[in-house]
Amino acid sequence: MGKILRTKKLTTLSELLIVIIGIGGILGSIYYLAPGLRTEVSKKLDGMTLDKTVVDNVLNADKIELPSKDISSEVSNAPKIRIAGYAWNAQSGIIVSNGGPKTTKGSLMEKNGVNLEIIRQDWLSELQNMQMKFIEEFDQGTKYPTSDKSAFAVMIMGDGAPFYISSVQKSLDDKYGKDKYHLQVMGAIGMSYGEDKLIGPPSWKSDPQTMKGAVVSAVLGDGDWVTTVNYCFANGLKVNPDPSTYDADAVNIYASENDDYIKSAEELIKSQTTGWTVSLKEVSNGKLTGKSVNRKIDGCATWTPGDKLVFDKLSGFVDIVSTKEFNNQMPTVLIGLKEWAAQNPAIVSNILKSSLTASNQMKNYDDWRVRASEAVTDTYQMESPKYWYDMFKGQQGTKNGLTYNMGGSKVFNNSDAMQYFGLLDGVNRYKSVYNQVSTYLTELNPFGFNENVGKVSAYEDAVNLYYLKNINDIQSTAPEKVDYSAQATEVMASGEWRINFNTGSAQISSSSTSELEKIYNLLIQAENTKLTIVGHTDNVGNPTSNVTLSKNRAEAVVDYLRGKNIPLNRFQMIDGKGANEPTADNNTAAGKAKNRRVVITLLK
Numbered sequence: 001m002g003k004i005l006r007t008k009k010l011t012t013l014s015e016l017l018i019v020i021i022g023i024g025g026i027l028g029s030i031y032y033l034a035p036g037l038r039t040e041v042s043k044k045l046d047g048m049t050l051d052k053t054v055v056d057n058v059l060n061a062d063k064i065e066l067p068s069k070d071i072s073s074e075v076s077n078a079p080k081i082r083i084a085g086y087a088w089n090a091q092s093g094i095i096v097s098n099g100g101p102k103t104t105k106g107s108l109m110e111k112n113g114v115n116l117e118i119i120r121q122d123w124l125s126e127l128q129n130m131q132m133k134f135i136e137e138f139d140q141g142t143k144y145p146t147s148d149k150s151a152f153a154v155m156i157m158g159d160g161a162p163f164y165i166s167s168v169q170k171s172l173d174d175k176y177g178k179d180k181y182h183l184q185v186m187g188a189i190g191m192s193y194g195e196d197k198l199i200g201p202p203s204w205k206s207d208p209q210t211m212k213g214a215v216v217s218a219v220l221g222d223g224d225w226v227t228t229v230n231y232c233f234a235n236g237l238k239v240n241p242d243p244s245t246y247d248a249d250a251v252n253i254y255a256s257e258n259d260d261y262i263k264s265a266e267e268l269i270k271s272q273t274t275g276w277t278v279s280l281k282e283v284s285n286g287k288l289t290g291k292s293v294n295r296k297i298d299g300c301a302t303w304t305p306g307d308k309l310v311f312d313k314l315s316g317f318v319d320i321v322s323t324k325e326f327n328n329q330m331p332t333v334l335i336g337l338k339e340w341a342a343q344n345p346a347i348v349s350n351i352l353k354s355s356l357t358a359s360n361q362m363k364n365y366d367d368w369r370v371r372a373s374e375a376v377t378d379t380y381q382m383e384s385p386k387y388w389y390d391m392f393k394g395q396q397g398t399k400n401g402l403t404y405n406m407g408g409s410k411v412f413n414n415s416d417a418m419q420y421f422g423l424l425d426g427v428n429r430y431k432s433v434y435n436q437v438s439t440y441l442t443e444l445n446p447f448g449f450n451e452n453v454g455k456v457s458a459y460e461d462a463v464n465l466y467y468l469k470n471i472n473d474i475q476s477t478a479p480e481k482v483d484y485s486a487q488a489t490e491v492m493a494s495g496e497w498r499i500n501f502n503t504g505s506a507q508i509s510s511s512s513t514s515e516l517e518k519i520y521n522l523l524i525q526a527e528n529t530k531l532t533i534v535g536h537t538d539n540v541g542n543p544t545s546n547v548t549l550s551k552n553r554a555e556a557v558v559d560y561l562r563g564k565n566i567p568l569n570r571f572q573m574i575d576g577k578g579a580n581e582p583t584a585d586n587n588t589a590a591g592k593a594k595n596r597r598v599v600i601t602l603l604k
Contacts, residue, residue, distance in 0.1 A: 057415035059360055061360055061361065065106060066368065067098075067099035067107035067108070067375075069374075071103070072102075075113060075114065079144035079146075080115050081116050081152055081347060082116075083116065084119040084155070085154060088192075089195060089376065090192050091189070091376075092362065092373070093355045093358050093411035093412065094354070095372065095375045096368065098116050098375070099375060100118075100374075101117060101378060102116075103116050109354045112351075112354050114351055116351065118379050122260055123258050123260055124164070127156065131150075131335075131337070132168070132172075132175075133145075133149045133150040134147075134152055135172065139181075153334050155333070155334055156335065157192065157196070157332070158430060160221060160225075161335060162437045163441055165462045166441070166449075169182065182338040183335050184335065184338045184341075186341060186464055187333070188333050188334075188417050188430065189334060189352070189355045190332035190409065191331050191409070192303065192323040193409055194319075194408025195303045195407050196224050197224070197303065197405075198227055198228045198301050198319070199300050199301070200318070201316060202402060204320045208232075212237060212238075213251075213252075214252065215254050215278070215295045216228055217255075217268055218253050219259045219301070220255050220446040221449070223330045226440065227301060227330075229444070237251050239444060241444040244280060246293050252295075255447075261302045262305070264301055265310045266309070267300065268314070270297075276296070276297075277295055278297070299317075304407045305387075307407070308406050316400065317402075319406075323408070326526070331412075341464075345467060358411075373387075373389035393407070394407045394409075418468070423468075429524055429527070431463075434462070482527055482528055484530055484567065484570045485569070488530040490604050498594075499516070499557060499597075499598050506549065506556045516561075519600060529603055530572045531572060532572050532573040532600070533557055533575075533598060534575045534576065534577060534599045535554035535557075535598050536577050536581060536596065536599065537549055537553075537578055537595065539579040543580075547577065547578035548576065550576030551575060554575060572603060
């Protein structure tokens with residue numbers, strides 16, 4: 001009989017083992033479940049799929065009469081459709097197609113029979129609430145929900161869509177049962193082109209490693225958070241995914257108040273001008289030290305007018321990286337309720353048609369751009385038409401010898417939207433963005449995404465292009481093609497990838513498929529860049545043979561990418577260095593593994 005539990009069938013030693021395992025289990029549960037005892041480990045992921053093809057088709061078109069500012073009476077009896085969105089210039093096309101916040105006389109929405117109200121809402125959480133309210137009324141049998149607190153669709157950054165759609169889907173499943181309702185991306189109507197950015201001291205730009213230990217205020221999971229994460233990973237920096245902790249060895253993201261991008265800018269200003277700090281639990285090597293540190297906000301991720309706000313108030317800050325460099329990263333997407341749209345396909349297609357048509361007018365005629373700035377001012381109730389007009393083009397300023405950039409947006413015509421989703425040239429740029437950000441969400445786990453949401457909605461479930469493809473009576477044109485004939489000289493990003501090859505050969509192991517897909521996604525999102533690919537080996541084998549082997553392996557990667565339609569003339573150099581440029585100790589197995597690599601550099 002055991003002397004601990006007094007069981008007849010177990011020895012004392014067996015009982016002791018059971019007690020130890022039991023206590024370990026209890027302590028482990030406490031560790032993982034109790035708040036404040038566990039933290040996320042800072043992570044360094046592969047760089048974001050950068051594809052720099054500029055989607056910007058211009059189709060010559062006869063000028064359409066500008067919309068008036070008078071509210072339309074023709075569509076006043078049509079069902080009112082409400083769409084909410086941030087104050088964001090990349091929505092200029094849809095706003096001017098409506099003539100302002102409400103459909104006006106002579107507007108394209110009126111001509112297409114749509115009675116639309118566009119509502120400004122800068123809080124991500126409130127955008128979610130508005131769509132949940134719409135679904136609640138729809139679920140109760142209201143065919144066209146019209147509550148002031150509801151919205152059929154929202155306009156947000158497309159790279160923020162995986163977080164937004166997946167989070168709302170969890171709430172819908174919990175409230176109505178699994179898969180009764182769904183949100184979907186139904187089209188893209190514009191693009192941020194420099195407007196969304198990471199702001200910080202100029203040293204972050206000249207030497208990205210100086211960002212280590214910095215605290216950046218951002219809306220977690222949103223597009224500007226993605227821009228910041230992209231920049232960190234492209235430069236080999238770790239990111240601390242836990243906004244309540246501080247890791248001196250990583251870039252730390254602080255969640256801005258109310259998920260508000262303006263607050264991101266204001267928190268940086270407040271911290272730099274008043275010394276305001278945030279209290280964060282200290283982390284070292286992925287473990288809490290039991291100490292707290294007070295840290296100032298060192299930078300922010302925001303967009304216009306947040307960027308101008310910072311540059312007006314502070315000196316010594318510049319834009320570090322923006323959607324001008326990650327030029328295919330951030331489309332303006334329309335996210336609506338799948339089940340309502342299926343009952344009203346003509347309304348959804350006509351909303352898209354009106355927006356895409358107005359955008360082509362903006363590309364052709366300056367007075368349409370001026371009218372758009374007026375409509376944007378009326379809709380957002382902030383700043384002046386000149387402000388939005390200038391910011392749409394993008395502005396540059398200088399303060400104390402430092403040059404900074406503000407604004408920069410694009411609008412999509414039909415050809416742009418079709419090309420962006422790969423419907424014209426077979427390159428689905430948005431799918432690359434969506435899948436890459438989905439990886440960030442599951443691997444970085446912002447806001448405890450894995451525990452609270454569970455999974456990312458798959459691209460095939462989250463994107464529905466039926467309404468875009470259903471627009472038949474609209475002008476279109478052949479897609480723009482990137483010209484790779486010029487020599488590129490400036491390094492945009494450089495990263496190392498561990499591609500596994502069969503021993504002594506240049507045959508890529510099947511275990512590297514996911515890694516190669518990440519590289520492909522990177523190239524799709526930075527479509528304007530040219531490339532150099534250089535293979536490296538460890539020091540095993542003949543040095544001369546290793547040089548040949550490393551070059552063959554680099555060419556094997558090129559062959560893989562060419563098989564996915566990356567053009568050969570995009571590769572500016574393909575080379576192999578053998579074992580001549582090790583980055584780790586060849587005397588250890590781990591060091592050898594690090595030295596067997598392929599370095600891909602993006603040039604602009």
